Amino acid sequence: MNAPALPRILTIAGTDPTGGAGVQADIKSIQAAGGFSYSVVTSLVAQNTTGVQEIFTPPIDFLRTQLRSVTDDVAIDAIKIGMLGTTEIIEVVREFLTTHAREAAVVLDPVMVASSSDRLLTPEAEVALRELASLADIITPNLPELAVLTGEDPATDFDTAIAQAQGLAKKLDTTVIVKGGHLTGPRADNAVVTAERVHHVSVSRVNTKNTHGTGCSFSSALATRLGAGFDTPAATEWASRWLYEAIAHADALAVGHGRGPVDHGHVGRRMQRAADCNPERFLRIDAPPTAPLATPAGPYTQALWDASAPYLTAIMELPFIRTLADGTLDHADFMFYLEQDAYYLTKYARSLHALGGAWAKDADAAITDEQEMQRTWLADLSHETLPSPVTRAYTDFLLASALGESAAIGQAAVLPCYWLYYEVGARLAEHNHASHPYHDWLATYSGNGFYEAVRGAIDRCEATLEANPDALDAAVRACAVASRYERDFFDQADRAWVVRDA
Incomplete structure (x- = not known):
């Protein structure tokens, strides 16, 4: 069989009917990063740029059926995991990873803390998600989520965040991406952190409120580049740079009255114009x-x-x-x-x-x-x-x-x-x-x-x-x-x- 033309990426996450986050953002990000996207939905979320109005979680057996539909038919090069929501969902995804996803790169975006700083998971679900993180090749928490995973206060500077990430990487035997977007100042740098080393990724901060769905988008682009064969530092650098441009042009989208989405397609349109x-x-x-x-x-x-x-x-x-x-x-x-x-x-x-x-x-x-x-x-x-x-x-x-x-x-x-x-x-x-x-x-x-x-x-x-x-x-x-x-x-x-x- 010939090698696939595109890396095949599965996203497991919730939805966003206004397109800025969840599987809708994942699909856009996977395509922008050069992949072919599959999607399995964990929860149907009624949300927009102003917040979440309601969440409906389908029966757990339907999640199993969706996952089985994927694995029975198609190959997977990388998996991005986003919003899971409940202990039951986390356990089903854990079972899926251990039985059907041994060859795929796994990126976990541990959705645990809302932008309001409210915790999104029960204590039992947080424990289950922490255990799930040990099965991921890479986890991409924001700083509040990194604090929950480590049991420490949220980092207020980049060096503290890296120290927290190194401890977590050693404990879970995984790679942690530190994201500096929640800090202040002219930089919003990222870092690839393992127990032994740190790879710094330089990112300038964009002065905008429109950053809805950036965690979903980054982790999906990262998974796609990993699925394409790039190593973790190179994949992180690409995803960081792509997302920076998407954020830099977010305001021009004029989508919504709250924290709007980023422009997932800006790089692609720019390349099209150049051709x-x-x-x-x-x-x-x-x-x-x-x-x-x-x-x-x-x-x-x-x-x-x-x-x-x-x-x-x-x-x-x-x-x-x-x-x-x-x-x-x-x-x-x-x-x-x-x-x-x-x-x-x-x-x-x-x-x-x-x-x-x-x-x-x-x-x-x-x-x-x-x-x-x-x-x-x-x-x-x-x-x-x-x-x-x-x-x-x-x-x-x-x-x-x-x-x-x-x-x-x-x-x-x-x-x-x-x-x-x-x-x-x-x-x-x-x-x-x-x-x-x-x-x-x-x-x-x-x-x-x-x-x-x-x-x-x-x-x-x-x-x-x-x-x-x-x-x-x-x-x-x-x-x-x-x-x-x-x-x-x-x-x-x-x-x-x-x-x-x-």
Whole structure:
């Protein structure tokens, strides 16, 4: 039999008719993480974003029948367990795990404490759930639930939570995911905790009330990545990052009057937009274009800027740029970008040499400085850098323009790498400081030396087009294409993590 196209994930949980939590959120999360979902319902919950109105628990034999329907027919790669509710349900699930789920990864989200801090289980059910946790490969309690499981007060800082989790991991012989969402401050970090070690996962906090169903969603995405073959740290990093983006865009959903759900599909829609294959679809803006800090040299470069300006707006809105500015950009993302940029600059330098004159001098001077900055970052790189599809397409376009088109078109094609980079760097300069993790990059692209190179490039383009005005339309098109590639080049690191192989 061929390997399955998708990991097959079973969720065992309650429901949420408004879609933010329970099996409804689980199914969305499993699909978003790349899995095929099965679902077994423990309880029918009448709830919405304002709270729970009523719970109906079907006869216990019906739960057994649902589980048997699954195991009699389909294979399971991972199991996510959510709301169980009663001792009887917990015992049935325990029996199921010991007899039918020996090969599947098991993630338990121990739903025990309501957002109001009320306990959701009887003392007997809490004991049963604690015993069930010993059968799970991973448990994902929030901090109040971690406190119940350990019999301690809720942690008020991350280190205390990790200490509690290590004790619990040792006692239950399992892995505990510490989730920092209930803490305060700018960080909402997670951690993979075993009895012997801790793997830290950096997560920024999102200022929103709309976090309904985050525990369900995280544990389901985590189970899916485990079912796909990822190890626990990698699966946790993926699920954390995916959920961060889902939370960051939760407010735009405008679902409900209380604590709304997260946007489970945002990453998928973003990836879909990035795959747009419509030819020559360039950004347009209705408002006047953003005024550049490096001003055009005349009407011809003003026309080139008008083609680039919408992409500056788009670039400044990218998560990559926003987190680069505040220093929270994931280091792996920055290194991915830098490796691609190192490859890009070798081809860009060849394009400048093909244009000759002052362009070639820039290749020998300004670009050499950029490459030296990169070599400092990439000193420990042990593998050959291969171009991504975006990098390959962009550099092929530049070389084709510089080597095969007129000087006006070739110069217009290479200009956005000067102009847009400076505009980005100059706008980010206010965020730079000596201890900024990306200080050298920010300093390079906002510095006077780079500005002078940009100024010279703009002036040369103006002079060339003034002498060849009939080439303006084609030059504007080349500038727009290159500007679009600049946006995609910055954005690609924020796409690479989504589809990284196990």
